[in-house]
Amino acid sequence: EAQVTQNPRYLITVTGKKLTVTCSQNMNHEYMSWYRQDPGLGLRQIYYSMNVEVTDKGDVPEGYKVSRKEKRNFPLILESPSPNQTSLYFCASSMGQGVGEKLFFGSGTQLSVL
Amino acid sequence: AQRVTQPEKLLSVFKGAPVELKCNYSYSGSPELFWYVQYSRQRLQLLLRHISRESIKGFTADLNKGETSFHLKKPFAQEEDSAMYYCALLTGGGNKLTFGTGTQLKVEL
Numbered sequence: 001e002a003q004v005t006q007n008p009r010y011l012i013t014v015t016g017k018k019l020t021v022t023c024s025q026n027m028n029h030e031y032m033s034w035y036r037q038d039p040g041l042g043l044r045q046i047y048y049s050m051n052v053e054v055t056d057k058g059d060v061p062e063g064y065k066v067s068r069k070e071k072r073n074f075p076l077i078l079e080s081p082s083p084n085q086t087s088l089y090f091c092a093s094s095m096g097q098g099v100g101e102k103l104f105f106g107s108g109t110q111l112s113v114l
Numbered sequence: 115a116q117r118v119t120q121p122e123k124l125l126s127v128f129k130g131a132p133v134e135l136k137c138n139y140s141y142s143g144s145p146e147l148f149w150y151v152q153y154s155r156q157r158l159q160l161l162l163r164h165i166s167r168e169s170i171k172g173f174t175a176d177l178n179k180g181e182t183s184f185h186l187k188k189p190f191a192q193e194e195d196s197a198m199y200y201c202a203l204l205t206g207g208g209n210k211l212t213f214g215t216g217t218q219l220k221v222e223l
Contacts, residue, residue, distance in 0.1 A: 102160035106157065
């Protein structure tokens with residue numbers, strides 16, 4: 001089944017403890033992106049990647065890192081999480097080097113930083 | 115800078131009533147607009163895009179460049195339409211999708 005898979009689904013952690021949220025797609029999509037969803041703010045783009053080894057900042061990149069070593073994987077790294085990073089995170093992918101036809105979304109990762 | 119505004123956080127209508135979810139945008143270039151929907155316990159998914167000029171699940175949306183709007187409409191709301199709806203604007207040469215803050219549609223019996 002064609003899909004975007006995120007792990008974990010839920011994560012509770014403490015301030016300063018490094019964590020990684022994984023994202024994998026099996027559709028051979030070139031474009032991948034991370035969003036965070038907050039009440040009243042909608043979805044905001046954190047980082048995106050147009051292809052392997054090509055990443056760029058979105059609207060709210062502070063406190064996050066990403067890497068794109070393989071086409072299918074696009075992990076989101078929080079080196080030193082803080083409470084203001086408590087949010088619902090979505091990974092998405094799309095065919096082509098841009099957003100293109102449409103984005104396919106993962107099921108989300110609910111992160112709580114205490 | 116580009117911006118998408120959805121003025122209503124919550125819209126509640128009765129089944130069978132017409133629905134209009136408002137979306138206004140601000141962008142100096144040629145806009146490409148989308149509506150995404152998130153049903154309860156499901157992933158966010160594309161509902162429709164203005165280029166396709168299609169009707170999906172009875173919903174339509176027309177791009178009005180004069181009013182910089184892309185309102186989503188349906189003549190008769192159904193219970194299964196209850197969901198969160200996001201308007202989105204494509205910019206950055208096709209690399210950036212800017213979302214509005216979303217409107218929760220609740221269809222009551």
